[in-house]
Amino acid sequence: MTRRQAICSLLSATAVAAAGTTAQAKTVQLQPPRASGGKPLIDALKLRRSIREYSNKPLEPQLLSDLMWSAFGINRPATGDRTAPYWRHVMVIDVYAAMADGVWFYDPKLHALVLHQEDDLRAQTGLQDFVAAAPLNLVYVAHGERMQDVSVEERHLYASADACFIGQNVYLFCASEGLATVFRAAVDKQALAKAMHLEPEQFVNLRANGRPSEAGTRIGSLHGRKLATSRFSSSSGRSRTKTGLDQTSAVE
Numbered sequence: 712m713t714r715r716q717a718i719c720s721l722l723s724a725t726a727v728a729a730a731g732t733t734a735q736a737k738t739v740q741l742q743p744p745r746a747s748g749g750k751p752l753i754d755a756l757k758l759r760r761s762i763r764e765y766s767n768k769p770l771e772p773q774l775l776s777d778l779m780w781s782a783f784g785i786n787r788p789a790t791g792d793r794t795a796p797y798w799r800h801v802m803v804i805d806v807y808a809a810m811a812d813g814v815w816f817y818d819p820k821l822h823a824l825v826l827h828q829e830d831d832l833r834a835q836t837g838l839q840d841f842v843a844a845a846p847l848n849l850v851y852v853a854h855g856e857r858m859q860d861v862s863v864e865e866r867h868l869y870a871s872a873d874a875c876f877i878g879q880n881v882y883l884f885c886a887s888e889g890l891a892t893v894f895r896a897a898v899d900k901q902a903l904a905k906a907m908h909l910e911p912e913q914f915v916n917l918r919a920n921g922r923p924s925e926a927g928t929r930i931g932s933l934h935g936r937k938l939a940t941s942r943f944s945s946s947s948g949r950s951r952t953k954t955g956l957d958q959t960s961a962v963e
């Protein structure tokens with residue numbers, strides 16, 4: 712039994728409190744996601760962009776809840792289906808939230824964060840300076856063992872597609888809420904997988920991060936500000952994307 716399965720078993724045997732942290736399972740029940748609201752889709756699409764400057768202020772509880780739900784929460788409770796499409800109806804991707812107080816597994820059924828480890832691994836979620844201070848880094852972990860009858864190459868392809876859909880949900884949610892985010896492939900995936908104690912069949916995929924909406928961090932107020940210096944802040948979108956995909960395909 713893996714560590715996560717053990718935690719989930721514990722969870723199913725433990726009534727999770729309606730709010731707050733349960734000591735036994737180290738589970739934080741997120742507030743119910745908002746049932747409506749946000750910007751109209753076209754407005755969010757107009758605002759969608761990558762931002763690489765972050766305040767270190769943690770996300771407010773409701774924003775964190777809505778962000779996790781938007782990323783890969785359950786939008787059809789009758790079937791347990793998700794806000795993002797996924798390969799062959801197999802839920803290959805698990806979303807982890809790397810924050811200052813540890814790395815948390817997002818359990819969509821409970822809409823809760825389950826403590827995976829207490830270490831602050833934010834600095835290891837990317838090769839760029841801003842990742843260490845960003846309050847939240849989402850890590851998309853692909854479970855190769857859940858993908859049957861396909862080659863390793865296809866596993867990476869479909870797992871990357873699944874992760875990209877989740878990443879786009881996060882982009883649109885952040886655009887709607889005035890939060891910053893950037894989808895990232897520039898990370899030492901093997902080192903992060905090791906730090907997260909992942910099983911051999913599990914691999915770190917692409918990731919994004921969000922941050923709080925506060926003065927100076929809202930998308931609107933960032934126009935004209937200099938972005939963090941990195942090869943990803945040049946104007947050559949084509950080569951940047953290629954770099955990301957190359958790195959992704961090297962993962963396992």
Ligand SMILES: Cc1cc2nc3c(=O)[nH]c(=O)nc-3n(C[C@H](O)[C@H](O)[C@H](O)COP(=O)(O)O)c2cc1C
Pocket residue numbers: 759760761762763839893894895896897898917943944948951952955956
């Ligand atoms: C597959 C993929 C990997 C990416 N990896 C990184 C990354 O590691 N670091 C980064 O700063 N941006 C990364 N990006 C963001 C792109 O650089 C960004 O989306 C692109 O420059 C276009 O800018 P925009 O999102 O503001 O429209 C990645 C995007 C994609 C789709």
